[in-house]
Amino acid sequence: MTPFGCRWCGxxxxxxxxxxxxxKGMHGWxxxxxxxxxxRMIARRNARTEVTP
Ligand SMILES: [Zn+2]
Incomplete structure (x- = not known):
């Protein structure tokens, strides 16, 4: 998931x-x-850390 994805669906x-x-229903970004x-940035950083030995 990108950190700058839509606030409703990502x-x-x-x-x-x-x-x-x-x-939310029908919506634009x-x-x-x-x-x-x-x-999201923290989650992504944590996910990346887990992969690294
Ligand atoms: Zn959306």
């Missing part, structure tokens, strides 16, 4: 278009909150 802006999400970006 899909990146370039291939988002209009999508359906049960909790929306910028994630700073907290979401930060959380």
């Amino acid at each position: 899909i990146e802006k370039s291939n988002h278009g209009r999508r359906w999400k049960r909790s 929306e910028q994630p909150t700073q907290a979401q970006i930060k959380a």
Whole structure:
């Protein structure tokens, strides 16, 4: 998941278009909150750390 993916579904802006999400309904890409970006970056860093020996 990209840190800058849609705040509702996590899909990146370039291939988002209009999508359906049960909790949100039909929506266009929306910028994630700073907290979401930060959380995703940390999650990605942690995932990468686990792979490294
Ligand atoms: Zn979305």
